[in-house]
Structure formats: C-alpha cells, structure tokens
Amino acid sequence: xxxxxxIGQRVRVxxxxxxxxxxxxxxxxxxxxxxxxxxxxFANPEELAYGRGGELRRALFRVRFAQRDLWPxxxxxxxxxxxxxxxxxxxxxxxxxxx
Amino acid sequence: xxxxxxxxxLPAGPVERAEQDHAPWxxxxxxxxxxxxxxxxxxxxxxxLRRGIEALGPGAYDELGYYERWMASIGEILLEKGVITxxxxxxxxxEVEARWKEAAEQKLEGAQ
Numbered sequence: 001x002x003x004x005x006x007i008g009q010r011v012r013v014x015x016x017x018x019x020x021x022x023x024x025x026x027x028x029x030x031x032x033x034x035x036x037x038x039x040x041x042f043a044n045p046e047e048l049a050y051g052r053g054g055e056l057r058r059a060l061f062r063v064r065f066a067q068r069d070l071w072p073x074x075x076x077x078x079x080x081x082x083x084x085x086x087x088x089x090x091x092x093x094x095x096x097x098x099x
Numbered sequence: 100x101x102x103x104x105x106x107x108x109l110p111a112g113p114v115e116r117a118e119q120d121h122a123p124w125x126x127x128x129x130x131x132x133x134x135x136x137x138x139x140x141x142x143x144x145x146x147x148l149r150r151g152i153e154a155l156g157p158g159a160y161d162e163l164g165y166y167e168r169w170m171a172s173i174g175e176i177l178l179e180k181g182v183i184t185x186x187x188x189x190x191x192x193x194e195v196e197a198r199w200k201e202a203a204e205q206k207l208e209g210a211q
Contacts, residue, residue: 017100021150026105048146051180071108 003059003088009035010094011063013086021049024090027070032094033063036083044087059088103157125166132173143176151175 005011015030023045039062043054067080074080121129135142151172155163163171177183 019102021146021153022102022105025107026101027108045146045149048144049150051144051147054146 003038003061005035005038005061005088005091005093007035007037010096011035011061011091012094013063014090014092016090021046024086025084028063028065028084028086031065031069033065033069033084035061036064037062039085042087044089061086061088061091063091102153103160104153121166128166128170128173132169135173135177142182143173143180147176148172 010032011034012032013024013028013030017026017029039060041057042060044056044058045054048054062083063086064081064083066078067074067076067082068078070082132145132148134140136145136148148169149172152160152168154175155168155171159171160168174183174188178185178188
C-alpha cells in the first residue's frame with residue numbers, strides 16, 4: 001500500500017461537486033483536517049455504484065476535523081472533532097503555515 | 100450543488116431511539132439484497148443500491164420508508180442490468196396486489 005498522506009498530516013478536502021454517487025460528505029468539502037488513520041485500500045465506490053469493478057483500488061483515510069471548523073455556529077467545546085472516511089482522490093496536501 | 104440525500108448536519112429533529120420491529124416483507128427485501136450482493140452471485144453491489152436510492156429524488160426519497168427505498172432501488176438496478184423486464188415486474192406486481200386484495204376480503208368475510 002502506498003498511501004499519499006501520512007498520519008498527522010494536514011489535508012484539505014477538494015471543493016468539487018460532481019453529480020453521481022459520491023461518498024465525501026458535502027459539509028466536509030473545502031475544509032481542512034488531519035490524517036487520523038489509514039484505513040486501507042478499497043475498490044472505488046464511485047465506480048462500483050455504476051456496476052464497474054472499482055479498480056484501481058483507492059487508499060481510504062480517516063480524517064479528523066474540528067467541529068468548529070465544519071460548523072461556524074458550533075456551540076460545543078472547542079476540542080470536539082469529527083472523523084470522516086475520505087478517499088485519497090478527494091484530498092490535497094496543505095502546506096504547513098498556509099491559511 | 101448539494102445532492103438531496105447528502106443531508107449531514109442539516110436540522111433533523113430528535114432521534115427515535117426505540118428498537119423497531121420489522122415487518123415480514125421488510126425482512127424479505129433485506130434477504131433479497133443479501134442474495135443479490137453475495138460472493139456467489141454478485142448480481143449487484145451495495146454501492147449500486149445506494150446510487151439507486153440517491154436517484155429517487157427529493158419527493159420519493161422523503162416519502163418512502165427505509166425498505167421501500169431499498170425495494171425501489173433494487174427494482175431499478177435489476178431493470179438496468181436486464182435481470183428482470185418492465186413487463187415482468189408490472190405483471191408480477193399486479194398478481195401480488197390481486198392476491199393481497201383477495202386475502203384482505205376473505206379476512207373481512209371471516210370477521211363478519
């Protein structure tokens with residue numbers, strides 16, 4: 001397995017809104033998170049949903065987001081977070097120190 | 100654009116925590132899906148099931164129950180794949196409807 005991101009790395013979810021079957025939640029797109037774990041390589045559900053084999057397999061990451069980043073009006077404690085499973089092709093690296 | 104089913108985080112009201120009993124037909128729909136996706140048959144995938152549910156659109160997506168959505172999606176996917184035909188499905192639905200109607204009438208007569 002050759003995962004493109006390492007645990008602890010800061011990533012940004014691509015802001016893309018294609019039609020069709022997509023597993024990346026709408027509310028996470030465009031937001032930054034940190035790689036929490038690498039779940040493994042899986043057949044791509046965006047292909048499986050149309051009866052194709054889903055090759056090549058894609059790395060799936062558990063990405064941790066601060067709830068306050070996801071929801072501007074979030075009223076809970078600042079340390080609250082959400083972990084979302086996101087495929088590699090939906091993630092981009094974020095340079096340290098970039099806005 | 101936000102797709103209708105992708106509603107994570109939107110206001111949704113309270114969560115009903117009570118255990119729910121499933122009707123026999125709901126268990127049957129569940130069993131049918133398991134058979135369609137198993138390793139031996141691989142007639143469809145759960146990803147296709149989800150795509151079919153997402154394609155229901157705002158009206159049907161909200162009005163149908165959980166297993167009704169499954170049934171609608173399974174029907175569409177099997178039509179797409181040529182496993183069943185529209186004509187077969189239509190005739191079978193009419194048959195089942197007639198059988199249920201008859202059973203309901205007999206039950207009514209029995210009660211009198």
